[in-house]
Amino acid sequence: MDLRFCDTLSRKERTLSPTRGRPLQMYVCGPTVYSASHVGHARAYLVFDTVRRFFLAQGQPLRHIQNITDFEDKITRRAIQEGISWEELSRREARGFFGRMGELNILRPDATPASSHYVRSMIALIRRMERKGYTYTRRGAVYFDASRSIGSSNFSADEFLSAHAVPEPGGEALPEAEDPRDFVLWKPTRPPAPSWPSPWSRGMPGWHIECYAMASRYLDLPMDLHGGGLDLIFPHHYAENLISTALRGTPFAQHFLHNAFVTMDARKMAKSTGSLVTIREALETVSPGGLRSYLLSRRYDQNLEYSTYEAVQRDGEWELDQCTLVDLVRGNGGEGYPVSRLEGRFDEVLAAVGNHLGTNAAMRTVHEIAEDIRRSGYTRLARGERTAGRRTLARYELLLGLPLTVRSEAQ
Ligand SMILES: [Zn+2]
Structure with a gap:
């Protein structure tokens, strides 16, 4: 079954199809860990x-790469406040990040490269662009000259320049770029900020070259799918496309998929503004499965206004549905709920996810299945159907990442 979605680059509906053998390739912009x-x-x-x-639920392998940005101005500032090195802080926060993701049963990507390990590759890439005439240098800083870029489709800089966007961290006072569409590839830095030697100055790479360097190390470009939050379109993904076009004549990826935000009081939840609920705080009131189920209840391209009340309510509904399903496959004998009714609706749930990642519709169907079981009056499967029942629910589990055959989480 194909995944249909709106490709944010072409703004058209596209499909991503199982390839029968070759793994699909996806790169997701990872967190800045501070x-x-x-x-x-x-x-x-x-x-x-x-x-x-x-x-995965269809037996199609997908290579998933997601970086860790482990050096950046905010990391440096926080490390100074805490009196530790930026390496120590970013290692600790990266561990915390993967810990929280694991609690929510978010599969660990196949590789999670940390930016600081790829600085030499980034320098080599910047030199290649320099030799091709795509850059200019100002007092030790190297800029990408966006006016030199030709051909190849990209996001519209003019449209996004004024829109909400995650800006390139400023760092020390950088010389002005010649054009607002230009972006920094290398910037001079001084301790305690991280710095590496380079042909231009002692300093650090700009943000956009990081993801290009790591993606090109692990994936064949253009990859099948590149993802991140909507606020990464400009300048980050715009800049990655320019870099890719300069170096290899193609956009960075064949398709782009961007998720909408979780908001609080209609503002994007963000570390930088302090309007946020940490995952740890959320898990003090709802179970991991409940939180996952709450987040899945809204389609990826719609904002979700976080409400503790709704999360708790969703957690309760989820717990009841989970109990119904787990109990069902615990036993069998005599008459019971027919496994064919569980099997029959799996494709419906898969199709819901394949239709623009309609996890909201998928979760509704799971709820309907649980209600159907409760209405049937059966609390077990029919004789001889337990193995088939567990196998079927395991398919739902793999697809939705929610425990349905065992209550593996603390309630
Ligand atoms: Zn990125």
């Missing part, structure tokens, strides 16, 4: 976990 992950992060990575699970 403080605890919040519910907005959980939702973003859950969206791409769902893409992966949609194909």
Whole structure:
């Protein structure tokens, strides 16, 4: 079954199809690790976990790469405040990030490269662009000259320049770029900020070259799917496309998929504004499965206004549905709920996810199945159907990442 979605680059509906053999390739922009992950992060990575699970559930391998940005101004500032090195802080926060993702049953990507390990590759890529005439240098900083770029489709810089966007971290006072569409590839830095030697100055790479360097190390470009939050379209994914066009004549990816936000009081949940609920805080009131189920209850391209009340309510509904399903496959004998009714609706749930990642519709169907079981009056499967029942529910589990055959989480 294909995944149908709106490709944010072409703004058209596209499909991603199982390839029968070759793994699909996906790169997701990972977190900048300097403080605890919040519910907005959980939702973003859950969206791409769902893409992966949609194909895994059909036996289609998908290579999933997601970086860790482990050096950046905010990391440096926080490390200074805490009196530790940026390496120590970013290692600790990266551990915390993967811990929280694991609690929410978000599959660990196949590789999670940390930016600081790829600085030499980034320097080599910048030199290649320099030799091709795509860059200019100002007092030790190297800029990509966007006016030199030709051909190849890209996001519209003019449209996004004024829109909400995650800006390139400023760092020390950088010389002005010649054009607002230009972006920094290398910038000079001084301790305690991280710095590496380079042909231009002692400093650090710009943000956009990081993901290009790591993606090109692990994947064949253009990859099948590149993802992140909507606020990464400009300048980040715009810049990655320019870099890719300069170096290899193609956009970075064949398709782009961007998730909407979790909001609080209609503002995007973000570390930088402090309007957030950390995953740990959320898990004090709802179970991991309940939080996952709540986040899946809204389609990826619609904002979700976080409400503790709704999360708790969803957690209760989820717990009841989970109990119904887990109890059903615990036993069998005599008359019971026919496994064919469980099997029969799996494709419906898969199709819901394949239709623009309609996890909301998928979760509704799971709820209907649980209600159907409760209405039937049976609390077990029919004789001889237990193995088939468990196997079927395991398919639902793989697709949705929710425990349905065992209550493996603390309630
Ligand atoms: Zn990125």
